[in-house]
Amino acid sequence: MFTTRRLIATAAAVALLSGCVNQPNPYANQGQGQAQGSGGVSNTAKYGGLGALAGAVAGAAIDHNNRGKGALIGAAVVGAGAAGYGYYADKQEAALRAQMANTGVQVQRQGDQIKLIMPGNITFATDSSAISSSFYSPLNNLANSFKQFNENTIEIVGFTDSTGSRQHNMDLSRQRAQAVATYLTSQGVDGSRLSVRGAGPDQPIASNADANGRAQNRRVEVNLRPIPGQQYPQQ
Secondary structure: OHHHHHHHHHHHHHHHHHHHOOOOOOOOOOOOHHHEOHHHOEHHHHHHHHHHHHHHHHHHHHOOOOHHHHHHHHHHHHHHHHHHHHHHHHHHHHHHHHHHOOOOOEEEEEOOEEEEEEOOOOOEOOOOOOEOHHHHHHHHHHHHHHHHOOOEEEEEEEOOOOOOOHHHHHHHHHHHHHHHHHHHHHOOOOHHHEEEEEOOOOOOOOOOOOHHHHHHHOOEEEEEEEOOOOOOOOO
8 A cells, every 4th residue: 555655646746757758838938928827937838847747646546457657647647638739729829819819809728728719799799690890800810820830620619799698508508619610611620620509698798788898708719728639749
């Protein structure tokens, strides 16, 4: 038991090292503070370390005969994969921030997910799923980015304000998400990477009591996530 605990502790150390001993983040000093965690730790390091620790626990659970060995193997394999995607996402996030600058599209990083928020004042008119003329330029930039960074999944979620019936808003929000997906595929984005859903008036980000708030709620969000089982190189 003592040896097993000591080896799992070693695996935890491997987890931390796998998050720290990585190729330096080339975007760390380019004003992309959002791409780093607190204390200047890059997402590559942070997610690699957490992934390795999770791998250590999983490895210990799987290898019942030698939990310590299983923990070390789990830490090495899962940590490397998580760190690899963190490095990949760091690069994609930095590119998206540059491409979406001054377009009204927000780029957010939430763990291993990159979220793009496209507000109603540039996407769709009230009660419409027809793409507004102001939306084509950001969508073209997105299409180019998604073709360059083609190793993650793309979930497109449509939202509405609270005006009208819930069923109408659920249908309209899905139509908006589908309109974005259709346009992206027309620009060469692999449709197998895309999924769409409508969230209607759920999860508002502003008050529906005024026109400005309703415009913010009539939005489209795009969520970028790692492909399950995909191995991402660390550099």
